[in-house]
Amino acid sequence: MLFSETTSSGFFFLAPWIVFFPLIGLLTNLIFGGWFMKQPWGEKAIGWIASAASGAAFVASVLLAYSLSLNHGEVVRWTLGQWIHIGELELDWTFRVDTLSTTMMLVVSGVGTLIHIYAIGYMHEDVRFKSDLGRYQRFFVFFNLFIIAMMILVGGDSYMMLFVGWEGVGLCSFLLIGFWYDMDTLARPSWANSNAAKKAFITNRIGDFGFLIAGFIMFWYLKSFQFDQAFEAAKSMPPEIIVAITLFMLIGVAGKSSQIPLYVWLPDAMAGPTPVSALIHAATMVTAGVYLVARSAPLYTLVPQAQYIVAMTGAVTALFAATIAVGQYDIKKVLAYSTISQLGFMVAAVGMGAFVAGMFHLATHAFFKALLFLSAGSVILGLERGHHHLAHHGHGDHHEEVFDPGDMRNMGGLRKTMPVTFWLYMIGTLALAGIFPFAGFWSKDEILLDASLHYPTVYILLTIAAFFTAFYMGRQIWMVFFGQPRHEAAAHAEESPLIITAPLMVLAALSVLGGLLNLPFEGFHNLTHWLGYTLEEVEGLPLNLQVAGISTILALIAIAISWFIYGRNPLKKGQADPLKKPLGLIFTGMENKWFVDEGYWAVFVDRYIDISRFLADVIDWKFWHDFVHDKVIAGTYNWLANIALNDYADQKGINAFFDGWGKVTQWLSATTRKVQNGFVRSYALSIMLGVVLILGYLLLK
Amino acid sequence: MVPVNFYIILSAILFTIGAMGVLVRRNPLIIFMSIELMLNSANLAMVAFSSAIKSFSGQIFVFFVIAVAAAEVGVGLALIVQIFKSRHSINVDEMNNLKG
Numbered sequence: 064m065l066f067s068e069t070t071s072s073g074f075f076f077l078a079p080w081i082v083f084f085p086l087i088g089l090l091t092n093l094i095f096g097g098w099f100m101k102q103p104w105g106e107k108a109i110g111w112i113a114s115a116a117s118g119a120a121f122v123a124s125v126l127l128a129y130s131l132s133l134n135h136g137e138v139v140r141w142t143l144g145q146w147i148h149i150g151e152l153e154l155d156w157t158f159r160v161d162t163l164s165t166t167m168m169l170v171v172s173g174v175g176t177l178i179h180i181y182a183i184g185y186m187h188e189d190v191r192f193k194s195d196l197g198r199y200q201r202f203f204v205f206f207n208l209f210i211i212a213m214m215i216l217v218g219g220d221s222y223m224m225l226f227v228g229w230e231g232v233g234l235c236s237f238l239l240i241g242f243w244y245d246m247d248t249l250a251r252p253s254w255a256n257s258n259a260a261k262k263a264f265i266t267n268r269i270g271d272f273g274f275l276i277a278g279f280i281m282f283w284y285l286k287s288f289q290f291d292q293a294f295e296a297a298k299s300m301p302p303e304i305i306v307a308i309t310l311f312m313l314i315g316v317a318g319k320s321s322q323i324p325l326y327v328w329l330p331d332a333m334a335g336p337t338p339v340s341a342l343i344h345a346a347t348m349v350t351a352g353v354y355l356v357a358r359s360a361p362l363y364t365l366v367p368q369a370q371y372i373v374a375m376t377g378a379v380t381a382l383f384a385a386t387i388a389v390g391q392y393d394i395k396k397v398l399a400y401s402t403i404s405q406l407g408f409m410v411a412a413v414g415m416g417a418f419v420a421g422m423f424h425l426a427t428h429a430f431f432k433a434l435l436f437l438s439a440g441s442v443i444l445g446l447e448r449g450h451h452h453l454a455h456h457g458h459g460d461h462h463e464e465v466f467d468p469g470d471m472r473n474m475g476g477l478r479k480t481m482p483v484t485f486w487l488y489m490i491g492t493l494a495l496a497g498i499f500p501f502a503g504f505w506s507k508d509e510i511l512l513d514a515s516l517h518y519p520t521v522y523i524l525l526t527i528a529a530f531f532t533a534f535y536m537g538r539q540i541w542m543v544f545f546g547q548p549r550h551e552a553a554a555h556a557e558e559s560p561l562i563i564t565a566p567l568m569v570l571a572a573l574s575v576l577g578g579l580l581n582l583p584f585e586g587f588h589n590l591t592h593w594l595g596y597t598l599e600e601v602e603g604l605p606l607n608l609q610v611a612g613i614s615t616i617l618a619l620i621a622i623a624i625s626w627f628i629y630g631r632n633p634l635k636k637g638q639a640d641p642l643k644k645p646l647g648l649i650f651t652g653m654e655n656k657w658f659v660d661e662g663y664w665a666v667f668v669d670r671y672i673d674i675s676r677f678l679a680d681v682i683d684w685k686f687w688h689d690f691v692h693d694k695v696i697a698g699t700y701n702w703l704a705n706i707a708l709n710d711y712a713d714q715k716g717i718n719a720f721f722d723g724w725g726k727v728t729q730w731l732s733a734t735t736r737k738v739q740n741g742f743v744r745s746y747a748l749s750i751m752l753g754v755v756l757i758l759g760y761l762l763l764k
Numbered sequence: 765m766v767p768v769n770f771y772i773i774l775s776a777i778l779f780t781i782g783a784m785g786v787l788v789r790r791n792p793l794i795i796f797m798s799i800e801l802m803l804n805s806a807n808l809a810m811v812a813f814s815s816a817i818k819s820f821s822g823q824i825f826v827f828f829v830i831a832v833a834a835a836e837v838g839v840g841l842a843l844i845v846q847i848f849k850s851r852h853s854i855n856v857d858e859m860n861n862l863k864g
Contacts, residue, residue: 739862740863741860741861741862741863742856742860742863744786744790744857747786747787748787751783
């Protein structure tokens with residue numbers, strides 16, 4: 064290990080351990096997990112080992128952040144080893160400890176640890192509902208692998224190391240979306256879940272293509288992948304190159320952070336178990352794109368036109384996804400579209416140059432969206448429990464029908480049966496809706512404030528999105544927790560145990576208090592100050608009562624409208640959504656995700672299938688196989704082998720030659736055998752003649 | 765002193781007679797006798813040269829030749845006896861089993 068000068072004090076030697084701790088957990092569960100699973104305490108051991116591994120990474124992150132604060136936020140690089148040294152390119156496995164990366168490390172490992180602990184309880188029940196206990200171990204191995212990859216992503220000191228983590232989290236996302244790969248979300252045998260996993264993976268590959276192109280351009284012109292060197296080189300580059308780099312990077316961001324036009328994978332990613340949705344598809348992995356833009360802040364600030372495109376992408380995504388969330392019935396789908404929408408907020412923020420606001424919202428969103436997802440998981444488990452309770456108590460015909468525990472139309476009235484989850488969900492909802500003084504209020508208003516100052520269009524889009532956010536969350540609360548149960552399973556729902564609710568309480572506390580990270584008052588700009596060490600030119604904006612007031616009032620109005628529609632007259636069993644009638648086609652669009660998936664199918668996927676089929680049938684089979692292979696190659700070969708080689712070279716050449724030799728030999732022996740006539744006297748005569756000849760020669764020469 | 769040429773001529777005449785006998789006669793006994801004649805013509809030539817150049821090596825060589833001839837006759841006569849026992853004939857022209 065190489066020591067850099069500034070690492071002599073503090074805990075910076077822990078930098079690689081943010082990866083090694085989860086790695087130890089992964090290896091332990093991978094090697095000994097099978098044996099653990101045979102023990103009565105095995106599941107707990109696996110879960111707690113994985114959680115402890117993630118927790119150790121969190122402790123390491125805290126110590127790193129503490130050392131960094133003692134170090135006045137100076138960047139510290141910790142090189143673990145050489146990676147690629149070719150020509151001018153020098154890439155090392157270097158961990159970068161600065162205020163931005165430690166912020167991400169704290170969020171990832173902190174929220175990650177809580178979700179690990181939650182998953183101990185959640186997966187315990189999930190593997191039983193799906194009758195495959197063996198996958199418990201696999202889940203935690205994947206989960207630790209995800210923490211490893213995410214830590215590499217946020218801890219790397221170069222774009223390529225970031226890319227290693229970027230691909231690693233993509234792999235984990237694929238593995239965990241397809242965790243129940245042989246069934247659909249309702250545990251029926253099907254490939255729906257693995258198709259969702261493939262969709263996520265392939266969509267992300269399109270984004271990664273953009274990232275790679277950005278990387279290639281960067282390498283070609285900036286000559287380095289290392290952050291500081293690249294930023295330094297960028298200052299003397301023509302802006303077109305920086306625009307190209309940043310916009311191709313935006314494709315990567317759109318893929319990973321689920322922005323228009325590549326957001327379509329995230330709703331399907333809800334096929335994964337709920338802790339996966341919370342950790343990977345809400346709190347951490349999908350924020351990697353936001354982190355990437357924030358990390359590349361020196362590049363983006365060079366080119367305002369690219370910034371504008373990024374900001375508009377985020378803003379349009381925020382509004383678009385929020386409208387879809389209004390028309391969804393699946394409790395997790397609503398949250399998925401909400402996540403896309405909130406990611407839009409973050410991308411808009413970092414696009415506008417409000418990097419601190421984006422990171423602030425990233426952190427608070429990690430808290431309250433993880434809380435919401437995990438609470439939704441608790442609700443789903445509660446309904447599953449109710450459903451099993453029914454199945455085991457004489458209501459025999461119930462397990463015949465397919466019961467969807469995630470469908471909000473099956474819920475209702477859960478406030479009474481699951482009170483703890485209800486209150487936790489309420490806190491998450493209020494935080495997400497941006498109600499004072501919850502965390503979401505502060506972070507969202509910071510984004511809106513920045514937008515109002517710089518990009519009025521973005522501000523308007525985001526404000527409308529915020530209105531929809533409050534509305535669909537209100538709708539969800541009324542549908543799930545209020546009114547009468549619309550299904551007997553909801554009536555018999557049971558509250559989740561402490562192992563599930565305890566991490567939620569921590570997250571709820573963070574959702575309430577998360578705003579303290581960066582209050583918009585003089586002296587309280589903690590995060591601004593902290594990130595200011597890494598990101599230059601950050602300003603701590605004061606509270607703007609107009610912006611905050613408008614968004615809060617809009618949120619309250621939205622909640623009031625949602626109460627008017629869904630709370631006052633609770634949905635009846637089998638009743639259509641009350642918005643369906645007045646909104647008509649618009650609601651049909653919202654319900655069906657504006658037919659984007661169908662559009663993508665028609666425009667891209669079907670054409671792709673057509674091309675594939677054409678390539679397979681015509682090009683590959685008819686042309687390559689039938690014509691080139693069979694006719695040309697095999698035909699020529701046969702002709703050559705039969706006519707040229709067999710008939711001429713072999714039969715008439717080699718064969719004839721050796722046949723000739725045989726004939727000569729036969730003729731020769733037939734002739735010479737006559738000399739051996741068996742008469743001794745004739746032999747003697749020949750000897751005599753020979754002697755006479757030799758003597759004659761010797762005498763006469 | 766008889767000149768050495770005379771001995772050589774006598775030796776050549778004897779050798780020729782012996783060679784003709786080997787080639788012409790069919791009785792193996794006669795053939796043997798002819799071989800002896802050829803051997804002895806060679807002996808005569810060697811003895812004559814030995815005397816002419818005043819060296820004993822030729823004479824000693826002759827003793828070897830006589831000894832080998834005796835051994836040869838011993839083997840040859842035994843062969844003839846065996847052939848006669850199996851074939852009741854000693855005509856060499858009838859013994860052509862090895863012809864090609």
